[in-house]
Amino acid sequence: MTPAARIAATVDLLQDIEDRPRRPADATVNDFFRARRYIGSGDRRAVADRAFAIMRQRQRLDWHLNRTGMHSNARALVVAHMALSEAMPPDQIAALFPGGQYAATPLIPAELRMLGKIAGRRLPHPDMPPEVRLNLPGWVIPGLQARFGDDLQAAASALDEPAPLDLRANILKTTREEALAALAAEGIEAEPTPLSPWGMRVAARRAVTATKPFQDGRIEIQDEGSQLVALLADARPGMRVVDWCAGAAGKTLAMAATMGNKGRISACDVNAPRLAGALKRLVRAGVDNAETHLTEAGDRWAKRRAGTFDRVLVDAPCTGTGTWRRNPDARTRMDGTDLREITAKQSVILETAAGLVRPGGRLIYATCSLLPEEDEDQVHALLARRAEFSIVPLARLWSEVRPGVPCPGEGPFLVLAPHSHGTDGFFCAVLERAAA
Template identity: 40%
Template sequence: MTPAARLSAAIEVIGTILAERRPAADVLKDWGRSHRFAGSGDRAALASIAYDTLRRRASSAWIMGERVGEETPRGLVLGMLKVARGLDVDAIAALCDGGRFAPAPLSDKERQHLSQASLDSAPAPVRGDYPEWLDAPLAAVFGEARAEEGAALAERAPLDLRVNSLKGDVEKAGELIAHLAPAPGAWSPLALRIALEADGKAPPLTSEPAYLKGLVEIQDEGSQIAAILAAPPRGGQVLDLCAGGGGKTLELAALMDGAGQLYAYDDDLRRLAPIHERVQRAGAHNVQVRSPRGKADVLEDLAGRMDLVLVDAPCTGTGTWRRNPDAKWRMRPGALAERVKEQASILDAAAHYVKLGGRLAYVTCSLLDEENVDQVRGFLARHPGFHLVPPAEAALALGERGITLRAAALERPEGLLLTPRRTGTDGFFISLMVRADQAG
């Protein structure tokens, strides 16, 4: 496919995403199945255009004189070429020459917008590329910097790896994937970062021997930091209550040097399914997976025994918009309200398993106070036996890096908030609490 044909296909895909409100990944997969002639390079380029358009949906619409909810697929893609890829009107016109499989030529109005429009006078939700209804919640967290925080969330995410210390060290991993030019992480001593190609395409990491042998896992550096700050004790008893596919479970196992006992549970059997193969590949022999079984309480024997309970809570995922740009436009206020109720229920359940002197780590990939500091405050009010671990103390788990992390992150009494703009990671909130007496 020519670049112009890819552009036409992207306009078609964006139109389907907007009309059907389906996840972009599903729409792109369906497009590939119905266009077998398109090679892997074509599909990757198409996905890159589509995701870049969704990342910059509001600003792209603004540039073209449109607004979110009333925009056209063509206008969005053309606007993205200017705001995200920096193409001038002549370069865009060259792609839209009306030739075979190419988009129709630019109209006079489109030329005017592409050559003259700017974001200088745009409101914060447009400059930050997020839904208008989230402006107030984001302003409550970031104030006047909310547009800049949103804009950072509209950039492409890097490819972060975590070195599995049960299989080797960072030096060994770096040697095995030296051809990918990995760079050390800024915060996590276990992190390696690989730069993406110009079109946003990531290397086929899951085919690399280092991955197949369990030496490296794909995991954002912010997620790695969350597990490190939770500080699972070597030889202790740890429960990962919302384990999902096992990303943090595997890191906790490595941080524990394979000693003690780590229990992994999730109330959704489908989310938990990948963990079994991943645990085996990682060589995490101290992990015991507890799968839900109908109404049976499979965690009953763990009550009051845990040195650490990690709650990686289900959330709106506002901190992961770099990786899931279409999700922010499908998100609705009702979903936030449901998540808030679910988080409070999970936290209350988690308290049941923490022993006296044990800790509860609450983690979300959200930026919103409703899911972060408000949840912690509510939990402490309901469970007076728990007390906060000051972020300054929690950060000591990272050594000297913890000092610089605190300076970069948004620190609140309830925990640390990492963001792409501040820490170069996905958005993560990390709070630690300790059970000081049985009143909790």
């Protein structure tokens, strides 16, 4: 593709994303390129990278466009991004809109006036209100301020950066060292992650799913933070385990590995397509001690199994604030109303899951959110309702599962963030039910 054709494709892709505001952008991106298989891999990467960079800075770009009187739309966002983020001169930008079969139509007078007004400006501007300067929606700032205090700026800045690609070596089939060597043989350089004993980190996006180690189940794509949640679950051979909000079963896969395929894991979820995808992953990974269960309204599965599981993992649905490096569109897809609805749902899910834990067993509650309302507040509310549960401190857990590696936190819970740990944002609390 020519540079002008890449710009035209970026405008079209952003328009598709704008037209589906409640759908995750990565799903729209996949559909966009699936319908345009003629676009080569290098061009796809360039178009997607620019589109995601624009989504990542959407709040600030909108602020600049509003100051010029220009309506925010896909074309205007691309033009503003090239001027403000890429520092491209106006004449060079205009040349990328030449019109013709494979290029966007020429800039109209209103777009040229807008471009003239923002040329030479910096993307972060001193006149921006606090939420725009931080590039955060206003509804999350109180929670993030409570979480990070004086580190809020550093935390916000880290959420602006693209995330690395984290992988997990499937120890049912290989070791981390063997997996690293297998990736290197395919031209993909990775490094061991500092906290997870199975983690590997690739600095830039690569087509890992096309490699032999992925296709034969020796590696999985999974953020290091997610791996640590599975590590803290400490699921051991012979245990009965339930992954209550299993989704695509990433943590089920990791726990099956720590169990050495011995014992039983039930991967439960309310979404049938996700569970179907999970089943394929389990087969590829060589997991044979797991079953899937679709949780539906009126389902008595949990009641029949109350108090019978050694480990109950709840990776609760959440706002996903900790994953905004990977999902920048989520900043504009949610608001304070969504937060209230999600926390109410989390409370119900956590209560149900607590009932599945046997005396002496453990409940692991995790989110990929950085907001206390979804994290500590939910845990303390459950403890107030259920006196039979108590907190297992992080330091004790860590010394058991990662002896010799410094503990990644000082409080009772695991709290991870991009700026402090290099992972996605994660929260994990482990609670133990008193023995009978």
